[in-house]
Amino acid sequence: MAPSLLAADFARLADHVRQVEDAGAEILHLDVMDGHFVPNISFGVPVIEKLRPASGLFFDAHLMITDPLKYAEPFAKAGSDLLNFHIEVTDTPMKVVEHIRSLGVRVGVTLNPGTDASAIWPVIEAVDLVLVMSVWPGFGGQEFIPSALDKLRAIRPRLRPDQRLEVDGGIGPTTVPDAVAAGADTLVAGTAVFDQDDPGKAMRDLERLARQTAERTGSHP
Ligand code: DX5
Numbered sequence: 001m002a003p004s005l006l007a008a009d010f011a012r013l014a015d016h017v018r019q020v021e022d023a024g025a026e027i028l029h030l031d032v033m034d035g036h037f038v039p040n041i042s043f044g045v046p047v048i049e050k051l052r053p054a055s056g057l058f059f060d061a062h063l064m065i066t067d068p069l070k071y072a073e074p075f076a077k078a079g080s081d082l083l084n085f086h087i088e089v090t091d092t093p094m095k096v097v098e099h100i101r102s103l104g105v106r107v108g109v110t111l112n113p114g115t116d117a118s119a120i121w122p123v124i125e126a127v128d129l130v131l132v133m134s135v136w137p138g139f140g141g142q143e144f145i146p147s148a149l150d151k152l153r154a155i156r157p158r159l160r161p162d163q164r165l166e167v168d169g170g171i172g173p174t175t176v177p178d179a180v181a182a183g184a185d186t187l188v189a190g191t192a193v194f195d196q197d198d199p200g201k202a203m204r205d206l207e208r209l210a211r212q213t214a215e216r217t218g219s220h221p
């Protein structure tokens, strides 16, 4: 599970992060929005910078921004462990991959619901993670778009065991089994974790459900 900070209480961020960290989370998903690539603005470098010393979690930054080449460096320096860029924002994705890698962090490539899986074939071997959006990015709390499952199934066989397949948007108790069965190994959840009375418990329950599904279906653990 990768809890998404977007649904956390911004007035007590460190506290909310600690709750999921204490509950066994390993990854924190950080939704960065620029108001251009997506019709919303969330948070940026200063927030990540301040959170960094407060948490040992792997920081998975989801850059919903039009210019990753310009901003990758400050996001890496702020303490991100992985930078996810959107395939839709560039005609030269390999350049973006190489630039992010040169900053000493991991690289993820992300696809919007309307983008065909084949758009990432030119860089798939060069990334550490593929992120499939199961909602249109910009807002939390939206409904899972089922066509994301076909995309996960199309991408999974092309990944090596050391590469991860992440899914983001509308993930909760009713969608975790389908997403895992389709091949996702990393599940982003905002509302279904932080918008609950006990975020730590909510995350653990989703994680248990994901593991049970992986065992039952023999999909990637
Ligand atoms: C959407 C973000 C997601 C969002 C998911 O733009 O990329 O990470 O936080 O929120 P939920 O889990 O509520 O769909």
Ligand code: ZN
Binding pocket: 004, 029, 030, 031, 062, 168, 188
């Ligand atoms: Zn996200």
